[in-house]
Amino acid sequence: MNDKKDKFSFLNYLDYIYFLALIITSCFAFVKSNTLGVIGLISSFILILSFVCKKKIDKEIWIDKLKTVDFNVNKMIKKSAINNPLPICILELDGEIFWSNKSFDQMTGQEEGGTSIGSNIDDYVDDITLRKVLDENKVIEEEVKFRDRDYIIKYSFVKIEEENDGSADYRILIFWIDKTEYNSIKEIYENSREAILFIEIDGYEDILKSTPEENRPMVTMDIEKILSNLEFETHGLMRKLANDKYILLIKKEDLDILEKSRFSILDKAREIDYGNSLPVTLSIGVGVDGDTIEETGEFASGAIDMVLGRGGDQVAMRNKDGFNFYGGKSKGFERKTKVKSRLIGLALKELINQSNKILIMGHHYPDMDAMGAAVGVFDICKAYGKKANIVLNNVNEAVEIFIERIKEENYYNGIFINHEKATDICDKDTLVIVVDTHRPSYTECEVLLDISNRVVVIDHHRRGVDYINDTVLLFHEIYVSSTCEMVTELIQYTDYDIKIHKLTAEGLLGGIYLDTKNFEFKTGVRTFEAASYLRNLGADTLSVKKFFNSYAEDFLVKAEIIQRTEIIDERICISYSKEEIDNINIVIAKAADELLNIKKIEASFVLGMKDDIVFVSARSLGDINVHVLMEKIGGGGHIDIAGAQIKDMSLSQAYNMIKDIITDYLKED
Template identity: 55%
Template sequence: MNIKPNFDKINRENTIYMVIMLAGGLFISYYNFLIGAVFIAISGIIFYLNFRKSESKKREWLKYVEELSLNMDKTAKKSIKYLPIPMCVIEFNGKIVMHNDKFSEIVGNNRLLDRDLEDIVGEIDLNKALNDENEMYSEIEYKNKKYNIVYRVIKNKTDSDIEYMMVLYWLDNTKYLDLKQKFINEKTVIGIIEVDGYEEVLKSADEENRPLITADIERVLSTFETESKAALKRISKEKFFLVMNREELKKIESNKFEILDKIRHIEHTNTLPVTISMGLGIDGETINDNFKMAIGALDLALGRGGDQVVVKTKDNFSFYGGKSKAVEKKTKVKSRLIGHALREIINQSEKILIMGHRYPDMDAMGAAVGIYDLCKACGKEANVVLEVANDSIDIFAKKVKKDSYYKGIYINHETAIEECDEDTLVIVLDTHRPNFTECPKLLDISNKVVVIDHHRRGVEFISDTVLLFHEIYVSSTCEMVTELIQYMDENIKINKITAEGLLAGINLDTKNFAFKTGVRTFEAASYLRKIGADTVEVKKLFNADISDFTTKAEIIQNTKIINNRICIGYTSSEIDNVNVIIAKAADELLNIRQVEASFVLGQKDDRVFISARSLGDINVHVMMEKLGGGGHIDIAGAQLKNVSLKKAYNMVHEIIEEFLEEDK
C-alpha cells in the first residue's frame, strides 16, 4: 500500500537539525573561530542539499498523485460505462444526467441525457426516496421485461450548496419471476366432485332414462377433464377425484365454472335437476394438505346447498355457482339416527343449556322450547338461555313463563356462564356461527356442543361438535326438532304450547307455507296439529301493533326498484322490533310484479338489520354473505354494527349493482 509522505514533518525535522548544528558551530567558534566557521559552512551546505532533495521528492509525489487521480477518474468512468447492470443517474426532477451503455441497450436509444425518465420508461415512483438515504426498491415492467429497481439518493456538498442526485440500478428479474410464476402455475390442485342427491335424481326419472343421465354426467365430466388437462377418477357412484394444476384452475375460475351450467342442462325425464358440488384444495404444504382442504371445501359446498364450487386455500375461500335450491330428501333415516344419538347424549348429561341466535325469532325460540320439552320427556332438567325477549318472540315468551309447566325455563347470560362447565351439554339451534349465538362464551367453556340448523353453511362454523344435524333443504329448525321428537321415541309427549311454538316457527320461515316448503314440512305441521297445536293461537303469536303497519307503509314508500328486478327499501324509524317489521316488508315487496328479490333495512341502537328475500332465481344468501350475513338462497339477512343506515343502504345498493353487472 502506498502512503503519502508527510513533507511538513520532514521540513520541521530538518530545521531543528540545522539549528542544533548552527548552535554547535557557534560553540566551537568561541574556542576556535576557523574550525567553527568551517563547521557552520559544511552544515549549511548539507542543509541546502537536503532541502533541495526534499523539494524534489515533493514535486515527484505531487506529479504521481495527479497522474493517479487522472487514471482513477478514467477507470471509474470506464467502470460505470461498461457496468454489466443498467444504471442511470437522475436529478430529482427526473432529468437523466448520466447513464451507462447497458441502460442505453434496454431503452434502445443512446441520446438520453437531459431527458425525463418518465417520458422514456413510463410512470415510476421516485417520491419515496426523497427523505431516505438508504437503498430503496421498486418493481417495474418495461418492454416485456420485469425489473427490480434499486435506487439511492446521493448527497454532494459544494461550497455554496448541497446537490442531490439519484442513482438507479436496473436488475433484470424476468427469468426469476417467470420461473416463480411457472412454479405457481404448476402447483397441484386436488378436487372432489359429488353429484348432488344422485339417488334422488335418478329415481325422479323414468327407469329406461336413468342410464342416459349417468352417461351424460360422465360425458360432461370427461370433457371437463380433457379441456382442463386434468386427471379425473370415479371413486364411487356419485363421487369423482380430480387432480389439475393451478394455471388451468385460473382459466376455469375466469369462466365461473361453466361446468355447473352444463351439468344442470342434463334432462332425461328427471323431475329433479342434475347438479354437482365441487371442493378444491390448493396452496397446502403437502398434497395431503390439499386433499384435506378439498374435503373441507366439498363439505362447505354441500352445506351451502350444493350446485356450487368452493376453492379453499390456507387462508381463504372462493365460491362459485349456488343458483339452485337444495333438493328435499324424502328419507327420514338421518332424523331417526340423529334422534337416537341425541337421546343418548341427553341421558348422559347432568346439565343442559339450550340457546338460539342473537335477537331470536320464533324459529329459534320455538325449537329451543321444543328441545326443552324433549329433555323433560327424557327426565332431564334443562334451561333456555335468553337475555332479553324481543318483540318477535315476546308474546310466546310471556305465554311460556305464565305456564307452570315451564317454571324456571329461562336464564340470562350471567347465570348460564356460572352454571356451565366442560361437561355441560350446550345445544345450539337455528345458527351454526359461533359469534351469532345468544351467548358465545358457553361454546368456549363446554366440550359437549350439539348444533341443529338449517341455514346454508358459511365460512365461520362451530367446530368440534359431539353431534351435528345440519340440513339446508329443510324449511326451518322447528321442522327438524319436530322430526327429532317424532322419531326419538314413540312414547314422548310434548306440551300444547310447545307444539304451537314449533308450528309458529315453521309458519315464520316458510312464510305461511309459501317458501321452502316440502312434503316433510306438511308432515311435521300435521303431526303438531294432531298433538294439539291450535292454528288460531299460532296466528295470535304474530299479532302486530298499529305502529308496525305504519312502519311497513313507510318502507314501501321509500322503496326503489332497480332494473325492474330488485327493490330496496328502508325505514328510519327506530322501533324495538324493527328486525321483524323489515322481514315482513321484504316479503310484501315480492308481491310487486316482475320483482325477483327485495332488500329492506332498519336500524336499532348501534345495529343496522338487513332482510333479504328472493323468489329463487336470485341467490340472496351469497349477496348477504358479502356483508357477513347468510341464510338461504331465497331468505337471508345480515346485521351491521356501528354503521350508519345511509352507509349500509349504499353498501347493499353496490352489491345489487355488482350482481346485475355479473348477471348480464
C-alpha cells in the same frame, strides 16, 4: 476487546514515556554534574524536535497516499457503475434523469453513444411515486413493467454535501432488477402445480328414481359423458370413487380455464333432461395452492364439505386465503327419508344423558325459529330427566309474546339465564346446544363455545365460511324449511316416547310459520308432516298467529319503506327505513316479504338501522340467489331468504353498497 484497545493506547504513548524518562535522567545528572546535565538536556530537546518533525512528515506522506488511493477507488467505483450490468440511474427530485449508466441507456433503447440524461423518468415509467422516498436511510421497492419486461426497482434518497460551502443537494438513486425470467419460471411452476377436485352428483339415487325407468341409463350415460369431457378438456386424471363420487387431478393452469368459464359444467349438468323430475346438479370442491399435496387434498375435502353444507349445485374453491364460490343457482330439494333425523335423535339422547349441565342458545336478536327450536330442545332434555337452560339476555318484539307466555307457565320455571350466569356455570364438560345458526359470531353467547368441549349444532341455513368447528354432533340440513322442523323430527322419530308441552308445540309451529312465510316458501312434504304432528300435540294455530302480532307504529314504518321503494332492472326492489326503532330488523323483514307481491319483482332488499348496526333483509322468489349476494357482505341464509348485519357503516353507505352488489349481479347474470 477492551484489553486490546488499552494495549494499543499504551503503545501510542510509549515514545513520550521514553522522552520523559530521558529528561528526568538528564535533570538527575545535572545535580551531579552541570556539564553532563546540560549535555543531556540539549540532547533530549534535539531528539524530541527530530521526532516531532519526522511524525509531521510521515503524516503528510500518508495523507498523499490516501488521497491517491481515494482517487483510484472513486475512479474504480465510477467505472464499475458505468459498466455495471444492472441498470442504474440518478434522478433529480422532479424526476429528471441526472445520471445513468450504459445498462440503463440500453434498457431505455438509446442508440450507441446515446444517453437518457436530461429526460424524465415519466417518459419511460409513469407509475413510480417518488414522493414515497422521504428518508435517505429507507429503501423503497416497487414492481414495474417496462417494454414487456418485469422489473423490481429499489430507490432511495442520496444526500450530496458540497465541500466548498457546506451546502447539501439531494438525488434519488434507482437500481433496476430484471425479474422477467424469474417470473416466467415462477409462472410455469405455479401453473404446473396440482389441483384436486372432489365431484359429487347431488341426490343421485333420488334423480334416478324421479326418471322413467327406460331413461335411467341415458341419464347415467350423459353424466358420465360430461365428466369424461371435463377430464379430457383439463388434461387431468379422473377416478370414480362411488356411483355418485369422483376425484379429478389437474394442473392449476387448467383450473384457471375452468374458473374463467365460471365452471360451466354446472350448467351442462342441469341441461340433462330425460323426464327426470329432479334436476341433475353437481357439487364440486376444489383444493389448490397447498404447500404439499396432502394440504391441497385437505383444502379439497373442506371445500366439498362447504358445498354440501350450502345446498350443492355449486363449486367451492379453497386455498390458503379462503373460499371462492361459483354457481348455487338451484334450490336444495327435500329428501323424504327420516333416517338421519332418527340417528341424530339417538346420538343427541346419548349426549343429553351423559351431561349434568346443558345450555341451549340461538342467535342474536332471536326470532321464533330460534326460540321455538330452543324451547323444543329444552323439552327434549326435560323428557330425558335432565335440566337445561336457554341463554337469553334481551327479549325483542319477534319473540316477546312467546317469551311472556313461557314465563307464565310453571312448567318452564328457571328456563332462561343471562350471559353472565351462563358463563359462570359453563365448563368444558357442559353440553352446549346451538340452534338456528352455525356461525360463532352470530350465537347468543359466543364465549360458551370457547369454554365447552361438547358443542351440538342444529341448523338449516346454507353454510358460510365462518362456522363452528369441532362439534360433537352436527345436524345441518339446508333443504329443511326451518330449525323448528328439524327439532320436531328429533322429537317425532326417536325411539323414546317424548311428551312435550302444548306451548312448546306452538313455539315449534310458530318457527315453521315464520321461516316458510305461512307455508309459502321452502315447504315440502316433511314440513306439513311436522306441522300436522304439532297440531296433534295440541298446537293451536290461532295462538301461533298471535305470536306475530305487531304494533300499529310498525305498520306505518313498513308503509313508509314500501313508499320509497326503488326498482332496479324491473326485477329487484330496494328500500330502507329512516326510523331507528327497537324492532327494525323485524319490520324490514316484513317489508321485504311484502315487496315480493309486486308483479315482475323477483327479489327485494330492505335496510334499517339500529344503534350502530345496519340490518339487511333479502327475499327472493327463487330465481335470484339472495344468499350469495348477502354472503358478499358477511351475511347469509337461504337461496330465497337471507340477511346481513353491517357494522361501522352509515345507512346511506350500506344502501349504495347493496345497490352496487345488485348491479354487479345483474351484469354477471
